[in-house]
Amino acid sequence: MELTTLEQHAMLAIVALHPNAYGISIQDHIKQKAGYEPSVGSIYAALDRLEQKGFVRTKQGEATRERGGRRKLYFSLTAPGKKVLAASLNATRSLGRAAGWQEALG
Amino acid sequence: MSSDKRKEFLIQFLDKYASRPDADYEIAKRLFDLRWAHEDLTPGQLSDWLRKIRAQQRDDGFTVVTPKGIARVPREVAVHLAEFATVESEAVTQSQKAPPVEPPRLAEFGLSLFLKGDKADALTGDLNERFEQDCQRYGAKRARRIYWGRALRSLWPLLRRAAARAIKWGVIIDNVWRHF
Numbered sequence: 001m002e003l004t005t006l007e008q009h010a011m012l013a014i015v016a017l018h019p020n021a022y023g024i025s026i027q028d029h030i031k032q033k034a035g036y037e038p039s040v041g042s043i044y045a046a047l048d049r050l051e052q053k054g055f056v057r058t059k060q061g062e063a064t065r066e067r068g069g070r071r072k073l074y075f076s077l078t079a080p081g082k083k084v085l086a087a088s089l090n091a092t093r094s095l096g097r098a099a100g101w102q103e104a105l106g
Numbered sequence: 107m108s109s110d111k112r113k114e115f116l117i118q119f120l121d122k123y124a125s126r127p128d129a130d131y132e133i134a135k136r137l138f139d140l141r142w143a144h145e146d147l148t149p150g151q152l153s154d155w156l157r158k159i160r161a162q163q164r165d166d167g168f169t170v171v172t173p174k175g176i177a178r179v180p181r182e183v184a185v186h187l188a189e190f191a192t193v194e195s196e197a198v199t200q201s202q203k204a205p206p207v208e209p210p211r212l213a214e215f216g217l218s219l220f221l222k223g224d225k226a227d228a229l230t231g232d233l234n235e236r237f238e239q240d241c242q243r244y245g246a247k248r249a250r251r252i253y254w255g256r257a258l259r260s261l262w263p264l265l266r267r268a269a270a271r272a273i274k275w276g277v278i279i280d281n282v283w284r285h286f
Contacts, residue, residue: 023232040236041260044221044229045267060224063231066238068209070231073224 055081220264
């Protein structure tokens with residue numbers, strides 16, 4: 001099962017932030033660690049796809065005044081999600097090794 | 107101002123002070139130490155701190171009065187901190203008097219069209235949370251512009267997602283239709 005780069009990054013952020021992974025914290029984490037800032041909309045679109053495939057599950061959180069009374073939605077990985085993420089990371093790693101990217105790109 | 111907000115404000119306040127161009131390295135370092143020392147204060151203690159903070163010269167040196175007691179700091183830190191606290195606490199009083207600022211409802215509505223139920227709620231909630239932070243940082247006018255920017259950037263991926271769903275269902279319905 002293929003994952004897009006954003007899907008992979010969002011899943012890694014969910015693992016790193018567990019159990020506090022929600023839209024903004026995921027966006028901040030990606031910005032901090034990967035150096036680009038995906039829009040909140042693209043994060044939700046990616047997570048919606050992943051949820052539909054059964055790779056992430058959601059849990060409603062607290063509503064605060066700052067959020068206009070709207071609840072947070074916390075994300076976590078399911079067992080198939082963890083498996084597909086590991087497979088995707090392994091594939092990237094072995095492709096990188098095969099290409100000898102460190103030597104090729106300096 | 108909620109207790110979380112007060113705590114957040116205290117941290118921002120000390121960070122802001124420490125990053126002032128005229129705050130030298132030693133002063134900044136001590137302020138960061140103060141910041142961490144005050145992270146576990148109760149909301150009640152924090153609520154009046156900014157108004158009560160003051161620097162005093164004693165026989166044995168300069169002190170800053172905080173809810174945790176008296177902290178001994180170099181003269182420069184005490185004086186700068188007290189001056190800065192006065193200005194900032196006035197700004198807080200002003201912002202407390204001002205009516206709450208609302209994010210642009212049209213942008214919010216536009217985004218909620220492309221996601222369902224709890225996800226639409228969570229997405230607009232996330233943008234509102236950012237909006238609150240931007241209001242404090244840049245003021246309401248600029249925060250609204252930033253909100254619109256964020257909403258428009260979010261629109262395209264959501265639109266594509268909604269279209270993909272519609273096409274998928276269209277194909278399924280079409281196939282079912284052909285069989286009956």
